[in-house]
Amino acid sequence: MHALKETDVVGSEDLPIFENAQSWRGPELVHRNDWIHEFSADEISEIDAAVSHLDAKGVDILTIDRSMFSLPSLSAVLTSAKHEILHGRGFQLFRGVPVERYTPRQSAIAYWGLGQHLGEALSQNGKGHVLGHVANLGLNYADPEVRGYQTNARLPYHSDLADMVGLLCLRASKSGGLSSIVSSTTLWNEMVRRRPDHARTLLEPFYYTRWGEIPEGKLAFEAIPVFAPWHGSMIANYVRSAILKAQSLPGVPPLTLRQVEAMDFLDSLCVDPELHLDMAFKPGDVQLLSNHFILHSRTAYEDWAEVEKRRHLLRLWLVASDNYLEWSTTT
Numbered sequence: 001m002h003a004l005k006e007t008d009v010v011g012s013e014d015l016p017i018f019e020n021a022q023s024w025r026g027p028e029l030v031h032r033n034d035w036i037h038e039f040s041a042d043e044i045s046e047i048d049a050a051v052s053h054l055d056a057k058g059v060d061i062l063t064i065d066r067s068m069f070s071l072p073s074l075s076a077v078l079t080s081a082k083h084e085i086l087h088g089r090g091f092q093l094f095r096g097v098p099v100e101r102y103t104p105r106q107s108a109i110a111y112w113g114l115g116q117h118l119g120e121a122l123s124q125n126g127k128g129h130v131l132g133h134v135a136n137l138g139l140n141y142a143d144p145e146v147r148g149y150q151t152n153a154r155l156p157y158h159s160d161l162a163d164m165v166g167l168l169c170l171r172a173s174k175s176g177g178l179s180s181i182v183s184s185t186t187l188w189n190e191m192v193r194r195r196p197d198h199a200r201t202l203l204e205p206f207y208y209t210r211w212g213e214i215p216e217g218k219l220a221f222e223a224i225p226v227f228a229p230w231h232g233s234m235i236a237n238y239v240r241s242a243i244l245k246a247q248s249l250p251g252v253p254p255l256t257l258r259q260v261e262a263m264d265f266l267d268s269l270c271v272d273p274e275l276h277l278d279m280a281f282k283p284g285d286v287q288l289l290s291n292h293f294i295l296h297s298r299t300a301y302e303d304w305a306e307v308e309k310r311r312h313l314l315r316l317w318l319v320a321s322d323n324y325l326e327w328s329t330t331t
């Protein structure tokens with residue numbers, strides 16, 4: 001028997017197994033550091049130069065584009081990371097953005113500028129925020145209007161609505177708040193091996209709420225399969241809270257027991273320590289994930305009493321123009 005090549009697909013015709021760059025398991029990566037890039041002193045100097053120039057000019061952060069945020073040598077590192085995120089293992093961690101000596105505005109310029117070298121920023125909510133704040137506002141996640149990033153609650157494994165999601169850590173929590181990621185390709189493979197019936201169910205469309213943010217001419221919901229084969233890979237889209245919230249919308253068929261059991265099984269695989277990879281953020285860390293190949297989660301956390309010390313992350317949702325996927329089957 002030959003060793004599997006990167007592009008080999010095994011399994012049955014309708015339920016293939018993908019052994020490729022995306023199909024990693026967390027414990028294999030814990031003791032490796034090829035997914036971590038610590039910025040060198042020279043690279044930080046490049047970031048410093050771009051930030052101080054734009055900060056001194058008083059430039060509106062959201063008008064900064066790639067050409068304005070010049071990174072003579074770091075640009076190639078970011079391009080290579082982007083390729084790894086979109087077409088390889090699906091994630092990257094950068095360390096060492098000097099947020100401790102930056103003002104909040106300088107940190108935002110640095111993060112926005114780095115993001116411009118990776119993709120185009122998307123709005124993350126109905127207010128049109130493209131540079132989002134992830135912080136505990138003391139809100140209750142059980143409130144239907146509240147999004148998970150505004151709380152300190154555990155967030156179940158899910159994907160976001162962009163090609164990539166990035167987080168810059170400005171301040172870490174007092175305790176907890178680990179980021180946890182899992183390869184959705186590995187989740188698929190495990191489903192096929194252990195419960196092919198559930199795998200088959202998750203190829204069907206599931207109905208998602210649009211959270212009241214409905215483009216003109218569109219319905220309040222959209223139908224998207226959890227798993228979909230795409231160009232020789234398996235991509236995933238999974239936000240169980242959005243599926244549950246769609247259930248109250250007129251026109252959405254009720255979830256079947258079979259669908260609920262398939263999601264339960266998927267959730268049980270996500271929390272399997274043999275599959276996921278946890279990471280603790282330090283100030284200056286930038287985590288970048290492909291939403292097509294990674295589900296992410298966060299453990300609950302305890303914050304500092306002092307407001308100025310509390311956990312605070314900046315978030316970007318990025319679209320890569322060469323990789324945008326339109327999966328919606330409902331218009």
Ligand SMILES: [Fe+2]
Pocket residue numbers: 158159160296
């Ligand atoms: Fe998320």
